[in-house]
Amino acid sequence: MAEIVAIVALSHAPGLTGWLDRASASVQKNLLAGYAELGRLLRQAKPDVIIGVANDHLLNFPMHAIPDFCVGTASRWTGPAPWFQDWVNVPPYQVAGHPDLAKTLVREGAREGVNFAFADELLFDDNWSVPLRYLTPDYDIPLVPIHMNCVIPPLPAPERCVEIGRTIAEIIRMRRPAGERVAIMATGGLSHDPGGPKYFAVDEKFDRWFLDLLEQGNAERIMREVTIDKMLAAGDGGTSELLAWMVALGAAGPRKARTICYEPAVELRCGMGAVAWPMEAQS
DSSP, X not given: OOEEEEEEEEOOOTHHXXXXXXXXXXXXXXXXXXXXXXXXXXXXXOOSEEEEEEEOTTSSSOTTSOOSXXXXXXXXXXXXXXGGHHHHTOOOEEEEOOHHHHHHHHHHHHHTTOOOEEESOOOOSHHXXXXXXXXXXXXXXXEEEEEEOSSSSSOOOHHHHHHHHHHHHHHHHHHSOTTOEEEEEXXXXXXXXXXXXXXXXXXXXXXXXXXXXXXXXXXXXXXXHSOHHHHHHHOTTTGGGHHHHHHXXXXXXXXXXXXXXXXXXXXXXXXXXXXXXXXXXXX
């Protein structure tokens, strides 16, 4: 039986690496401290591998054929994709994959009624480049990326995302080798509206409400109340990336999340935040 040693979720907006200096000194300080703490918690858990879940941003799939979830099966990943290097301001990097774990997710997922797509070639943009830069700056923890559809209707429902997270957790615990240590990292959100009418706004009320619900640890209420319509109202085209957080929520079970940091960072065009689920709270 493998062990899930860490579950975290965080915003991946490119402003965090690309133009952080445009934010106020206090916003910069709070976000850098928060992301440093999240990285410390993740590395302290000593995972052998990270399973990541994030919006694909229409980078790898055509609009008419986007899988809800695509597991990356390669033995090595590179990023950022050339077009995004200047934008995210992250130097080129390489990170190992974990084909054996990735193939386990695909194979055992199918047995549980989850038909994951899979690919051994995926481009990375801010979805992985920003969080890896802060959480694993040495790029020394293998990554199994799961690219998901968070923007093109029909979106996977919140209930489905929570179910996917529960399935991933069950596969890790029941189908992976004893002693293997796995972390789960969801990235995306919080409220933002890339290129839309709310591009220069952040819905702080929505963000704090969502974070408060995570801290209460009531997945049923979150699935019921955090609807896709409410996410779109808080910022179309971006806020629905919180569907990735709901995958992490499903994997965490009834645990209560702890908010590590939050800033309504209008200068970064995104509500920026990070949470962690304390895994020692439940055996």
